[in-house]
Amino acid sequence: MKLKAKASHGLFPSSVELEAWSWPLSEIGEALVELAYRSGLSTERVAGIPPMPQPVDEETMTQWLHLASSPCEVEMEPVETTYGEVENMLQSVAPALLYVPEIEEGGEARVVALLRSGRWRLRVIGPDRLIYRVAPVALRDAWCAAVDREYGPALADLLQAVDLSERRQVQARRAILGVQLGGMPMRGCWMMRRAPHAALLQQSQETRLPGLGLVFIASHSAALLFTLIGWRLMGHAAIHERFVPGWLWGWALLVLTAMVFQALAALTQGWLAIGVGSLLKRRLLFGSLQLQPEEIRHQGIGQFLGRILEIETVSQVAAAGGFGVLLSGLQLLAALGLLSLGAGGGILASAFGIWSVVVGLLLWRDLKLHEIWAQMYRDMTNDLVERMVGHRTRLAQEASEHWHDDEDALLSQYLDQTARVDRLQVLIQAVLPHGWLVVGLIGLIPVMLGPPPSLVGLAISLGGIMLANQALTQLVAGAPSLVMAVVAWKQLQPLHEAAKRPMEATTVEGGQLAAGLRAEPGEAIIRARGLSFRYREQGRYVLQDCHVDIRSGDRLLLEGGSGGGKSTLAALLSGLRQSSGGILLFRGYDRMTLGGATWRRQVVSVPQFHENHVFTGTLAFNVLMGRRWPPDIEDMIEAEAVCRQLGLGDLLERMPAGMQQMVGESGWRLSHGERSRIFIARALLQGAELMILDESFAALDPATLEQALNYVFERSPTLLVIAHP
């Protein structure tokens, strides 16, 4: 099959073949750099991208892309679609890299660098750095060629028998395969995005928020300007009693223009709200995943839950007109200008200045009260989460009359604070805008008592008072949401700070090691010299001057008294914690060289029961999450086999949905022994070089223990078992 694409350069576009607009696999690094640069995500063409290790499979490629994308300040996210959806996906996934398997038997695999494109023509960068325009269907055919080749021949005879032109035959084959294979998963596409730890401003540029913001401010200002000119026109006509039709038409035109700009402002406000909300959500959720377990533990998980819920407040406020509040500032300035131009300008402008200070002070007080209120709310959430987690223990062991002791005290403090916030709100909402009308009219009294003012000056002053009233009404209507947003943003600061931390990158050595072969029998896997660890800087050492040697193929048992530091050592060896001193090497590399992610892939630890978790999801997800998700059919077959070998066959028979059964907190309640074997299965399926089991067999009866242990011996290349004597 020959694939064609129109070249976009030159005066007379000509058809060129796949080789011209796709990159050889060996040049994937160059394709990545060029795509990052041309799509505006990198500021320069980064040099020195390491070569991709061979042989290539999807896993190696994903790992390598993870490694190679970090110097370009981008991330490559694997995208999965179905055979029937390929064309749609190609139209929305850019910028992206696509792995195109060999089109013909014996051909070579290629890579396509897809730029942001229109719907009907996709733009791709060729190895000659020129941009080609490709029909979505041509790229679809290239990407799906391997699948089409496998399933297409069966259709060939059928299509030959029908009298159709060659073009129609291709279309018919595409349509039939689309129906037959529509749900088949398709992989080999990686979407390029700005790295999530990049500055918020850079990320907002990517979503075109600054431009939208400017359009919003400009259209709002224009609407205000045209309204003011309209007022001036009507005022002038009224004072001079000259209501000629031309003036009325002019006024109508001004009002219409103001309406158009107002509609544009409302439209861009909606887009801004959605854009800001999604940007913040993405950023802060990334921040929450960047937190170290110790940071969460230090503050309590409920505190963080409370903070994460605040994300919704910030984005809702954006939608609820927080921007309108900011813009009422513009109206206040315009009102100040009018008041100083009108009759008795000095007095009215000063009165308005003093009133604005009062407004500012009351809003400041509102902010402070809200901050205390939010802290109380977070404490209550934390308390509630603690109570829910420990509910069963309290049920069994605490006297029921004490269950709600602290809860009642917290609740009554919270209600008192809510009442304080509400009282201030009433004052702000009722007094500020209307109070100003009274103050403004009192400010006019000296003007009226003095020499008669000019009618124009009086009209301008009245217009200024009304405009200020309108601006204050808008300000106090939106102020509560703005105050909430400021308070919520302050609470989200730890997540925002965590989001600035760069992700742990896979290093060149890490990538090579991950793609390379297993260690030779007897080769040193772990080497630790003088290893020490303490939980706090001034705390006591839990481990001190510790020497460990683990070789490939070893089966080791680590015994020791309670609190002796066995689990801590397991956490250090598996890269979950970092040592306070000494040297720790995995196959000759330290953690910095290898990268934390690669280290944790290669040394898997099954933590003690209370430190491990069954996620709410299918059993298949729970055992395969350490390998990859979504899985392919081989993964599923292997996962079921591992579960059966660990003695979970009975459980699988009893579960109505087998491997697809929902487990976890709200699903099938697994017994202690079943859970511990699921943890073992999860670790075995990760395929790590070294496996550490921390008291994983404690809950098993002797027969099951023997079966599980024998299987673990058989499957793990190197094993360290922690157990009590």
Ligand SMILES: Nc1ncnc2c1ncn2[C@@H]1O[C@H](COP(=O)(O)OP(=O)(O)OP(=O)(O)O)[C@@H](O)[C@H]1O
């Ligand atoms: N976050 C922490 N801060 C301070 N000390 C801690 C912390 N976590 C654990 N420790 C202490 O470190 C010591 C070693 O704990 P570790 O869990 O490694 O022991 P272990 O040998 O696995 O014990 P066991 O056999 O009872 O599971 C214990 O004294 C424990 O109290």
